[in-house]
Amino acid sequence: MQNVLSPFSAGIGRGRKNDKIELIFRQDEPMNFEYVKQFIKDAGLPNYRIAQVKDAVYKNGISSWQEATALPAELRSRLEQERPILSFTVKKMVFSEQDRVAKALLKLKDGLLIETVLLKPHDGWSVCVSTQVGCPMRCSFCSTGRMGFKRDLTDEEIADQVLMWFQYVKKEKIGDRISHVVFMGMGEPLLNYLNTVKAVQHLTNPDFLNIGARHISISTSGVADKLHKLAVDLPQVNLAVSLHNADDDERSKLMPVNRRWDLEELRNALDEYLALTGRQVFLEYAVIDGVNNRPEHIRKLGKWIRDSKFSYLLHVNLIACNLGRGQKTDDRAVQDMADALKAMGIGVTIRKSMGNDISAACGQLASKN
8 A cells, every 4th residue: 555645644754775865654653843853854954844845735735746846856756656745535526516616535545435525605715524434423314424434534634635625726726725624524523533633733733724723613413522622622613513403302313413412411511611612602403394493493492592501602503404306495494494593582694505516515425436
């Protein structure tokens, strides 16, 4: 199997052979610039090579080491041969004819496939990243859940999705940076907790892509026992909770996670999270007409929110659910639910579903060839 380099997580060792630079890579430790500095010093290379590597990858968005013409040819060739910049290959890209949305199918080193999305819902480019191959949560309305679960992604594989789209926007001259990242792709981020946190740390590192923590959102289906730790580890990152129903029996049918952490446990965990962070939490609610938007559902949702100690920090995001096969909730039904919640004094926003024509919207990622 070909070795792969991402500047996030590959180690570089050192050595000499016939008075030429020899790169020795170690897969088992993350790369960091302190380590590279030592390598450059020991190899007799000037220190400015560190800045050249960093600028080439994270400012210029090179997709091949041969594009880093400021580096010596020998170094470029060895890196190109042994350590491609990304930890996967791009198998296919598709583009929406309706929205500014693109979806990429990525092939990992072990042959498994994931999907990631680039979209522009506002002025800047956003990337939706996956954290697992498949998903173990089995939400009834989600295509990813029907795939089953294969494995967790590494922190490198998560963060490289953003780096790949950064390369794309630079190459196509459609932007200079990625401004937002949402952990709302394939998988449950909080069940791959350590790699999710490490990926966020990579993305926010000023030496790398330098994305502001408040421009990053993590979405969970309701893994309540990780919320306290998330508040401590990443207090500035936005949190979104996929709620979709405020009735325990009905939510358990839609989202089996509710059988492990019911609505009361989830709200209690959110109250603790809100007490620690003081930051607004978004409640994602995919409106399935006739299933979770009847008057009793709206009443129960309003009560569940008002029973929180920090109800003023809970904001509902409504989105028309797209179940595929032409089954999409009418916009009027979503607006009616929004109006009813507003009348109860609850903050609510209607989110636009983007990328439906290429199966790139929420819940539609499924690693299709």
